[in-house]
Amino acid sequence: MFSVSFAFSQTPKDSTAAVNDSIKKANFLNRLGNGFFPTKFLDIDLRYLVKFNQYEGLRSGLGGQTSNEFSDKYRINAYLVYGFVDKKSKYSIGGGVRVAPKTNTWINLSYTDDLQETGSTQFILDKRFFQFFEPRLLNIDLFHKHITTKLSVEHEISPKLLTETQFSTSNISPTYSYNFIANNSIYHAFEVSLAKIAFQYNPFDKFDVKGNKQTLVKSGFPKFTLQYTKSFKDVFGADFNFSKVDFRTIQKFNHKNNANTLLTFTAGFAHGDTPLTHLYHAYPNNIRKETILQRFSVAGINSFETMFFNEFFSDKFTTFIVKHYFAPFKITERYQPQLVLISRYALGNMSNIDRHQNLDFNTLDKGYTETGFEINKLLFGFGLSATYRYGAYHLPKEEDNIAVKFTFNITL
Template identity: 65%
Template sequence: MICTTLVQAQSFHKKDLEPKQDSIKKRALLKSLGNGFLPSKHFNLDLRYLIKYNQYEGVRTGIGGVTNRAFSEKYRLNSYVVYGFRDHRFKYSIGGGFRIAEKTKTWLNLSYTDDLQETGSTKFLTDKRYFQFFEPRLLNISLFHKHITKAINLEHQITPKLLSETELAISNIDPTYNYNYLLDNIPINSFHLSTAKVGLQWRPFSTFKSSKKGTKETKDGYPKFTLQYTKSFKDVFGSNFGFSKFDFRTLCKIGDEKGEFSEITLVTGITKGNTPLTHLYHAYPNNITKETILQRFSVAGLNSFETMYFNEFFSDKFATFQLKHYLKPFNVSEHYKPQMVLITRFAIGEMDNPEKHQNITFGSLEKGYTESGFELNKLLFGFGLSFTYRYGSYHLPEFSDNVAFKFTFNVSL
């Protein structure tokens, strides 16, 4: 009788555990997919490389991924290879790293990359992972530069609230468009850079909990601050450009995400010295040059200027301010809750010696650029609509040229 009771108790206990374990596994899978990974036993497939589209490559497809902790907790390998059907060219990256200190999450990484990068874009080293199921701006980008980059970097967690990353790199850069930089009165269309970067990310209002598995963030606090300094050394390993860049970003969130709240994003950057267009700033435009509003109808980005045309402005010093105010979702039904977002964006910038940038025409942002509008999100299957209007100093003569009417796309796992 006692034995029978014990067997029944163990059976019930096992049945109780199985649904919980399944639930934990499902949550872990959804979290991994939300970060852009499809996990397997020793290797996580990176979903970013499966398929994309842009104006230069057309359809871009490939495969990539990174080893996981089941493979090794001290070593990792990461790689990808993609192919562009319009430029008929393979791009790839091979890299790996090893852990120096577990407590401070200190890793030393090596990489070799042969790929494209959008001209005028800035990547922060400490932004380790960024994934969207759908990247709307990418569809219409036309200015890219090829780069072959050999890099070594060091990740180090100074404190749980303060992350750092340092990188030394050598790059050969070739614009895919007709462009020359006038260096010492000589036009140059191929750039060789030897750079050092130091990046810091400070999250003073986030809270963390330590365990045997490491430090885990338990509260996502705001504001957050990201700082990066880049130095290009002339005449070091064949580098023909010497310049300095200083980039800063802060993110702030005010209010309750379950109700009504605001997001504020401030980004600023400045570069000094001989800096080619590839390493300047474009303020993240997202409007294509077409005749009518409907011809320009596309998908709005998350933090881009929707009425600013691609390649319209470049700056060697700039600042952008974005305010997005999320109204409380409309409680239509339990599963249907559209949400309105009010948006205002401002950008200002300058360009010293624009005559050094040859075979390309662009404007400055010294008068200040403004646009405002709204989004109505999650109307159907994650899709919504946005309307933005350009006004102020850079208002255009034709009313329709100041209007951006687009889809939005918001999906979260």
């Protein structure tokens, strides 16, 4: 009787310790989910540990940034990686200072010597997009080297409206045979000086306010991201004038029984003397192999699974992706596979395509369509997907229109 009573009784101190342990565990999992393994003064960045692509082969290294325990006013971040096929080291070093805690305003400076996938326009506010496994990286072979010095300012106009402004200068050299005709000259390597400003507006997010700290308690939809890029010729030796506008909106509809529908619309437009490195490729994820089994790999999140790498490039494009997640099949408490129906559409074009030399590619002016399904979390986070390519870009050989792949989903 005494032992039972003792087991269930807690002093206030015990209760406080349990709450603190729970908070520490939640904080650890949150930082791990954002791609960091936290230590006392340094958060190790898991993105740089092990990767693989067709140019570098195995890419491995170490990176991290100082934690809030080190300082909540200053931060230092760096990484160093090595490619075992190209036998080259890549690195970045930077730091930041927080000048206004209330609006979480940071001024950052960095220097980077690394590779970037050609045509992979990124939203600069998507900083902490992290996956334990990034499937598209395995098959990418079109990279350009860049040495970039960057100054940026992060600022929260409100918790629901985030902004970032960047100024950068880059020395760029494609790793593949490519020439760009502009200014009555032919360029293989070139320099660009860019200014970028981005806004992310999440009007339906809900926050818990405690003192000066605001914590996101519910992520609402729709979400909107807008980004403008301007390249300045002759500024710090830059070679081209061009501008870009990129937009994305995400909407999610929740249904009964934990089913939901996710819609993602993305659009981009480039104007002026824009080299291929800074154009759009619509995120293909299919390798050029003879049979379906030889093309068997891992499906991405928002990539086109039947579109071959380097098949299409655009200076103006839109993509629309629809995913319907059925309620998980509750076979057991822990084993709950989920069926997802997916349809993807891409439309694009390119002006003056003949300015881009030594590469053969098509445009998306006829509209690209594919549809398929995923069955996720069949075993240890792995599942299966099948996708079919149809419409204007349907290929003569039927099996070339089919992509069968693994999926990988894990939730902390």
